[in-house]
Amino acid sequence: MEKLIQKLKEKNFQAYLAQDSKEAKKIALALIPERATIGMGNSLTLRETGIFDELVSGKYKVINQFEKGISREENLQRRKNGLLADVYFSSVNALTQEGALVNIDGKGNRIAAINFGPDKVILVVGKNKVVDNEEGAWQRLKKAAPVLAKKLGRKTPCVETEICSDCKSPQRICRFYSVIRSQMPDDRDRIHVILVNEDLGI
Numbered sequence: 608m609e610k611l612i613q614k615l616k617e618k619n620f621q622a623y624l625a626q627d628s629k630e631a632k633k634i635a636l637a638l639i640p641e642r643a644t645i646g647m648g649n650s651l652t653l654r655e656t657g658i659f660d661e662l663v664s665g666k667y668k669v670i671n672q673f674e675k676g677i678s679r680e681e682n683l684q685r686r687k688n689g690l691l692a693d694v695y696f697s698s699v700n701a702l703t704q705e706g707a708l709v710n711i712d713g714k715g716n717r718i719a720a721i722n723f724g725p726d727k728v729i730l731v732v733g734k735n736k737v738v739d740n741e742e743g744a745w746q747r748l749k750k751a752a753p754v755l756a757k758k759l760g761r762k763t764p765c766v767e768t769e770i771c772s773d774c775k776s777p778q779r780i781c782r783f784y785s786v787i788r789s790q791m792p793d794d795r796d797r798i799h800v801i802l803v804n805e806d807l808g809i
Contacts, residue, residue, distance in 0.1 A: 608802060611737065614706040618789035621799040628656040631803045635729050636661060638799055639694055643727075645669045646689025648697035648717035651758075652731050652808035658696065686716040695725035698808055700751060701744035702737050702800070708787040709744035711752065713780040721798070722785060728798045733807025741786060751809050752781050758809070 608624055615622035625631035635658055639645065645667050653659040662669050670692055672685035689695065697717055701709040708730070712718040721728055738744050753765035761778040765771050771781065790798055 608734065608737075608804060611702070611704055611706065612802060614704070615800050615802075618706040619792055619795040620706065620790060621796060623799070623801045625801055625803045627805055628803060628807070631731055631801050632656050632658050632661065634801050635696070635731060638727065638729055639667065640727075643668065643693035646692030646695045646720060646725060647671075648695070648720065649673070650696070650698045650731075650808065652698035652733060653696055655807050656731055656803070658731065662696065686714070689716065690720050690724040692720075692725045694727045694729060695720045696729050696731070697721060698731050698733075699736060701747045702732050702802070703740050703744055704737065705740065706789070707741055707744070708785075708798075708800070709741060709748065710785045711748050711781040712783040712785070715783040718783050718785040722787065726797065729801065730798065731801045731803060731807070733803050733805055735806040736808065737802075744786075748781070755809050756780050 612622045612624050623634050625634055645662060647653065647659070647662065663671055670685050670688045672682045672689065699708045699710055703709065710718050710721065738747050749771040752771045753769045756763045757766045759780065761780060763776040763778050763780070764774045
């Protein structure tokens with residue numbers, strides 16, 4: 608894992624190694640500037656580490672599209688506002704040993720925010736998401752997509768077959784794809800990757 612941390616730094620990412628969720632949470636929260644507005648993607652990892660609950664506890668200025676009771680229109684507006692947040696929290700779907708961040712998305716807002724917009728992006732990644740290369744990343748994503756679709760209660764073919772295919776379901780969750788192989792030197796303080804020595808997320 609230390610080699611991967613070094614590889615991420617060579618690709619102009621800020622990278623940290625946390626031994627457990629507690630340490631990951633401490634590192635992540637320490638990266639938030641004072642009075643920053645915060646956006647976030649839907650992430651089981653953020654929930655499992657306790658970061659999500661801390662962010663929505665009232666201590667921070669969070670653009671929370673997950674708030675219960677809001678309308679579909681308000682949810683969409685908050686997702687848009689998250690693209691201009693000072694800080695954006697998420698995870699990744701896969702992280703290669705070469706330091707590439709690989710993601711899929713259903714709506715596209717999470718990938719958009721990670722790629723461009725917020726001044727700082729904080730990505731919390733469990734060791735189970737580390738793969739050898741980009742081919743391994745896509746294989747991992749194909750296995751994870753049916754599990755996630757089932758967890759979200761989607762009615763997609765992969766929920767029944769447990770096989771990811773190029774389906775045409777209106778409830779399909781894998782529509783947008785992204786690979787970030789490095790950052791420009793001037794952007795080296797933008798994306799922060801916290802690699803956790805635990806299995807987290809899907």
